[in-house]
Amino acid sequence: MATLHNAGPTARDEDRTIPWHRARPEEARARRRLRRRMVAGLLVVSAVPFLLMGAGAWLVFRDLAIREALTLHRTMARAHGAAIDAYLAEQLRTVELIARTHTLRELSDPATLREIFAEVTAVHGNSFVDLGVIDAEGRHLAYVGPYDLMDRNYRDADWFKEVLAHGASISDVFLGFRQSPHSVVAVRRDLATGPWILRATLDNRSLYQLVRSLAVGTFGDVFVVNRDGVYQTPPRSGEVLGQSGVVEATPRGEIRDERVETASGAVRQVSTWLDGDRWMLVVRQPEREILTPVTRAVGDGALITLFAVLVVFVATISVTSRLIAQIERGDRQRDLMYYDLLKSARLASLGEMATGLAHEINNPLAIMSAEHTNLTDRLAELRIDGDGRAALDRSLQRCSHQLERCGDITGKMLQFGRRTETRPSATEVEPVLREAVELLSRRAATANVALSLDVESELPPAWLDADELEQVLLNLLGNSLDATPPGGSIRVVATREGERLLLRVADNGCGIAPEDLDRIFEPFFTTKPPGMGTGLGLAVVHGIVRGWGGTIDVESVPGEGTTLSIHVPLAAEVIAG
């Protein structure tokens, strides 16, 4: 449906089309580009802070978690180092107590030694595996235990040399004669005849249990290594006496922490020397495990962030769409206004032209009319009879008729240009409408077209001129009658619409081609065959309606019909100002 407006925008702007809109795909492209940019821009602006916050939180909490873990590990290493020291010292003291409270002779007696071993086992459980008394040459003087070791000579054993030298010894774990990891606790007693040694084999399972009980977390590991990095207690993966790879870098008396790369990933390691600086306690925990709570928290945060970004995304799309729609509406409004302005400017300049033309023609017409009168007067005075007289009379009559026709055209041109006197006043429209419809009812009946009038009851007076209204209606109805085929109908409706009177003439005739719609109010524009219309009817209607301060719109669908709507101010509104 094409619509033409000649005054300001109305409620039906949404339905209106502007001819040049179809031909401007670059505007649609520009809007799509704008939409993309706005979405991208808003997304970056809203998502980047989230991402920065997430990254910052990860770094800060990661650092915090590792620091916390290391603090725990250090505390544990210190405390547990002390516990292990105390455990070993206690074993040593037990052996020393036996050596001090018994004589060599007593201990060299296997029966006595067995009794003592039974007592020790009763007190210490299974910590001690065996007990032996050895002379300064490394030979067994007595032995009690599960193995047959009486013939063994320990002269070359490291622990033997150490105990001879220092009076007491706790050995590294070694396989020894028994081919099972064990360690030896030994003390030296000195007699006038020479030194003797009381030796006990420790069941390392007690130590292992003690050390293993210290492990942190699910994947944490605690073990003891000697100076050469050899496992003294079993690690989580590996064997006692295996090579741990831990190097002797920890300064004596200090706790050292470091990050170590292992086959199964990075671990955090805290190490400290045990009493005597022979063994080192190592506490390890995989970095991944330390960071598990942080990873989980950041993961949760990422989920929340993702949700937030999604919300922002949806909001962005929605806001952008609304903004774009608003821009589109604005553009459309602007185009419509521009279009209307263009149209009314064109009609106004046409009006100027028509007025000027009419004026220029009216003067010669006036002279011709006066001379026509002179000719007629003179002819009456002359004595001419017969055919010549009749022919002259006919010629003069034709001249007179054409002069009137010209005067009619220039008059209409002046009306279109709104250069005629117009005196709107408060007017009841119903009688005028009835009269006009009545005037054309015969013609409508002849053309077999139903002509109906529908006036709202108690319609207030409108601000217009009754004669002009009749002229308007006769023009519009005449056009409709010309356009409507037999069997068709024409409806005239007058209603109140807000502060205006709406006068509508609707037919179901042939309609107006869209390309003609823009031009129907222009003077001399006609689609009727030559000689059938001057093209001034709608121009005059336009001029009259504008003269009242009203507007006129046309809607038409080719083949379906045409509706002309005239809005005129109500008299009460004009008078109220």
Added chain:
Amino acid sequence: MSAPKAAIRLLMVDDELDFLGAVAPGLERRGFEVKTAENGRTALDLLAREAFDVVVLDVKMPGLDGISVFRRISELAPQLPVIMLTGHGNIQDAFETSRGGVYEYLTKPCKVESLAETARRAHEERQLAGERARRADRERAERILAERPD
């Protein structure tokens, strides 16, 4: 064309000489004594020298236009009926200020017949008004005379 009792003296003012030349004979045949002026200045000079019964003024003229001439006439001879003639139709501007005093507006092209008729009507109404005024004056004078104690 029967001769009227006395010719109506009409002053026709228009810048178009052809128009004056064409209209004047027609009017004269219809019982008018026509004088023409082709501009406002000449018209005012003529009005100062001679007596007229009706004036027909073209609205648009170079120099002193019809509206200005009309204003001068309403000052000098307020009783003199004036008919305005225009080829333009735009008398909106004049309308606002001087509609009241103008006897009639006619739009070109108008027939000599209707111009003559309008001018005659204007003259007759003016005469009637004049007679009524004179009668009123006379009656007033008589009343005054009658009431005067001798």
